[in-house]
Amino acid sequence: MRAWTSTLAIGLIAPTSVLSHTIATRKTSESLCAANSRQIVSNSSDIWPWQTYKSSNLTPPHLTINKTSEDLASGFLFIGQEDDSSTGVEEVSPFILTDDNELIWGGPVGDSSNFRQQYWGEKSVISFWVGTGKAAYGADAGRGWGEVQIYDDEYNLLKSVCLQLNLTLPTGTTTDCDADVHESFITEDNTILLTAYNTSQADLTSLGGEKDGWVYDSIAVELDLETNEPVFIWSPLAHLNVNLTHEPFTGSNLTDPFDWFHINSIQKWGDHYLINSRHLWRTFLVNRQGEIVWYIDGADGGDFGTLPTNGTFSWQHMARLRNVSSNPNEVLLSYFNNDLDSGTATNPSIGLTLRLTLPPNPKNPPKLETDFYDHKYPISSAAEGSFTPLDNGNTLMGYGDEPYIKEYGPSGDLRWSAQFAGYNLGQSYRVYKQEWHATPYYKPSLVVDSVTAKDDLSECAGSSSLRGYVSWNGATDVEKYEVFAGSSASKLKSLGEIEKKGFETQFTLPGGTKVVQVAAIQSGRAVRKSEIVHV
Ligand SMILES: *[C@@H]1O[C@H](CO)[C@@H](O)[C@H](O)[C@H]1NC(C)=O
Ligand SMILES: *[C@@H]1O[C@H](CO)[C@@H](O)[C@H](O)[C@H]1NC(C)=O
Ligand SMILES: *[C@@H]1O[C@H](CO)[C@@H](O)[C@H](O)[C@H]1NC(C)=O
Ligand SMILES: *[C@@H]1O[C@H](CO)[C@@H](O)[C@H](O)[C@H]1NC(C)=O
Ligand SMILES: *[C@@H]1O[C@H](CO)[C@@H](O)[C@H](O)[C@H]1NC(C)=O
Ligand SMILES: *[C@@H]1O[C@H](CO)[C@@H](O)[C@H](O)[C@H]1NC(C)=O
Ligand SMILES: *[C@@H]1O[C@H](CO)[C@@H](O)[C@H](O)[C@H]1NC(C)=O
Ligand SMILES: *[C@@H]1O[C@H](CO)[C@@H](O)[C@H](O)[C@H]1NC(C)=O
Numbered sequence: 095m096r097a098w099t100s101t102l103a104i105g106l107i108a109p110t111s112v113l114s115h116t117i118a119t120r121k122t123s124e125s126l127c128a129a130n131s132r133q134i135v136s137n138s139s140d141i142w143p144w145q146t147y148k149s150s151n152l153t154p155p156h157l158t159i160n161k162t163s164e165d166l167a168s169g170f171l172f173i174g175q176e177d178d179s180s181t182g183v184e185e186v187s188p189f190i191l192t193d194d195n196e197l198i199w200g201g202p203v204g205d206s207s208n209f210r211q212q213y214w215g216e217k218s219v220i221s222f223w224v225g226t227g228k229a230a231y232g233a234d235a236g237r238g239w240g241e242v243q244i245y246d247d248e249y250n251l252l253k254s255v256c257l258q259l260n261l262t263l264p265t266g267t268t269t270d271c272d273a274d275v276h277e278s279f280i281t282e283d284n285t286i287l288l289t290a291y292n293t294s295q296a297d298l299t300s301l302g303g304e305k306d307g308w309v310y311d312s313i314a315v316e317l318d319l320e321t322n323e324p325v326f327i328w329s330p331l332a333h334l335n336v337n338l339t340h341e342p343f344t345g346s347n348l349t350d351p352f353d354w355f356h357i358n359s360i361q362k363w364g365d366h367y368l369i370n371s372r373h374l375w376r377t378f379l380v381n382r383q384g385e386i387v388w389y390i391d392g393a394d395g396g397d398f399g400t401l402p403t404n405g406t407f408s409w410q411h412m413a414r415l416r417n418v419s420s421n422p423n424e425v426l427l428s429y430f431n432n433d434l435d436s437g438t439a440t441n442p443s444i445g446l447t448l449r450l451t452l453p454p455n456p457k458n459p460p461k462l463e464t465d466f467y468d469h470k471y472p473i474s475s476a477a478e479g480s481f482t483p484l485d486n487g488n489t490l491m492g493y494g495d496e497p498y499i500k501e502y503g504p505s506g507d508l509r510w511s512a513q514f515a516g517y518n519l520g521q522s523y524r525v526y527k528q529e530w531h532a533t534p535y536y537k538p539s540l541v542v543d544s545v546t547a548k549d550d551l552s553e554c555a556g557s558s559s560l561r562g563y564v565s566w567n568g569a570t571d572v573e574k575y576e577v578f579a580g581s582s583a584s585k586l587k588s589l590g591e592i593e594k595k596g597f598e599t600q601f602t603l604p605g606g607t608k609v610v611q612v613a614a615i616q617s618g619r620a621v622r623k624s625e626i627v628h629v
Pocket of ligand 7: 362363417422
């Protein structure tokens with residue numbers, strides 16, 4: 095066996111520039127060789143380079159990556175893009191990619207939000223929000239009305255969660271389903287946590303507005319996945335004054351209600367709910383009766399007392415509590431702290447973790463646990479974003495409306511960073527790095543074509559210019575493909591096995607081949623065959 099590295103140039107795809115390096119490995123049979131056939135297309139100064147294939151029309155972004163030799167967490171990256179930034183990327187779809195820039199799965203074209211793996215009971219599923227409304231730009235900036243789609247590990251749509259609360263919508267917005275972009279977490283109680291934006295009226299005189307002004311009430315919902323009935327609804331407007339907001343008030347009406355609270359995360363904590371408000375710079379612990387048990391304030395600490403140096407926060411996303419020890423009185427609270435400084439947005443966004451003592455006691459105020467950011471290339475993200483712990487002690491930051499993803503080591507040392515669109519030209523509300531195993535219900539995709547110029551496989555292929563291209567969108571556990579070829583469909587004979595190479599594997603075929611089929615091999619077993627392709 096020998097391996098070599100070189101640059102592929104397949105005349106038929108004719109990309110303007112080919113940046114990818116591929117490895118072709120000689121396999122068992124002299125006449126059967128395989129290579130990663132991914133092409134990187136860099137075609138325009140506005141659109142970020144993307145990847146193309148022959149057996150699939152998916153065009154995911156080409157991640158440009160900087161990394162150290164330090165350990166990275168295992169898992170795939172879950173990137174759910176939004177259409178607002180379509181000027182900057184070739185395709186707006188949810189994508190699963192490796193941290194080495196290989197596509198795993200491309201989903202339906204269109205906006206998606208909070209794309210992730212999670213568990214629904216025993217089942218490992220993926221889920222994402224789809225609908226109308228924008229995550230960061232436009233009139234509906236930062237809100238959405240839609241549904242949460244849940245897919246199983248064969249990519250069957252298990253359920254579309256359609257929240258129907260008969261909400262009042264701003265003029266010009268219609269919806270069948272009311273779920274908002276921000277949260278869609280399935281709990282252990284067979285429920286899902288959802289955010290939703292309801293247009294309501296409130297006394298805005300303390301802000302200089304009208305007595306019956308229009309506002310968004312951004313509500314927290316826990317929905318039973320069996321019955322589709324809400325089991326918990328919490329309305330900030332019923333519990334808090336609108337003048338607690340830090341969002342500048344510049345008027346409002348039914349077309350453009352004032353988004354004074356802006357909910358963006360909910361977490362179930364025992365039988366309580368941790369609810370995060372971007373525009374109040376506060377996070378609330380709410381009980382089942384809807385009473386606020388405590389709150390932390392990003393400026394003055396609220397119930398917890400003075401926040402530590404570098405531990406203040408503002409316009410923050412993704413509030414998450416976690417236990418750190420068997421001591422129930424000690425917890426970690428983490429944020430993607432956007433830390434937007436009133437419009438100029440020059441403060442770096444920070445992966446913030448505070449160590450809290452419960453119940454809150456100002457005499458024992460929060461301690462700073464992490465304030466991670468890239469000191470060399472700091473990113474200031476005005477909206478969205480995620481900060482999640484990873485299995486090996488690393489953490490992952492998705493920079494929301496800036497198209498960057500960074501993985502940090504346990505002490506905040508930057509280990510990996512990637513960019514998937516030009517600055518300000520792409521976004522993913524959150525980015526997760528998670529384990530995911532899937533075997534699609536559909537067949538692997540096979541294309542056979544002739545190369546017109548010498549390629550990496552020419553030496554092995556001899557005089558044959560025939561090549562097969564196979565991919566299986568979303569399959570995570572394929573090890574090899576067995577190649578069958580012959581002069582007719584009834585005369586298919588195994589030519590041997592090729593190793594899977596990246597998303598799409600290119601392989602040689604003997605001259606004179608008339609029909610081709612491949613079988614995907616997992617754990618040494620053929621799990622699914624492609625269609626039979628006539629050359
Ligand atoms: C490159 O961009 C031009 C227009 O900007 C388009 O017509 C052409 O198809 C693109 N080429 C590729 C390979 O995508
Ligand atoms: C929504 O409205 C429909 C039709 O008016 C009604 O049947 C349904 O009970 C309402 N649902 C809620 C949650 O109010
Ligand atoms: C939505 O707002 C309307 C007022 O515009 C109100 O009547 C209704 O109860 C609200 N719905 C929820 C679920 O809070
Ligand atoms: C905020 O609004 C409440 C209720 O209208 C009012 O009592 C309070 O004085 C207001 N606070 C400020 C700072 O305006
Ligand atoms: C609603 O308010 C926005 C700005 O707050 C303004 O641009 C728009 O013209 C207003 N529409 C109406 C119908 O008053
Ligand atoms: C606060 O952050 C700055 C900038 O990263 C750093 O230089 C300083 O050491 C930090 N201070 C504390 C107490 O963590
Ligand atoms: C955290 O730990 C406490 C005490 O052991 C437990 O009651 C609680 O359920 C835990 N919370 C979570 C979310 O694991
Ligand atoms: C990677 O490093 C280069 C400089 O070597 C820098 O220009 C680029 O922004 C970095 N990319 C990321 C994603 O941090």
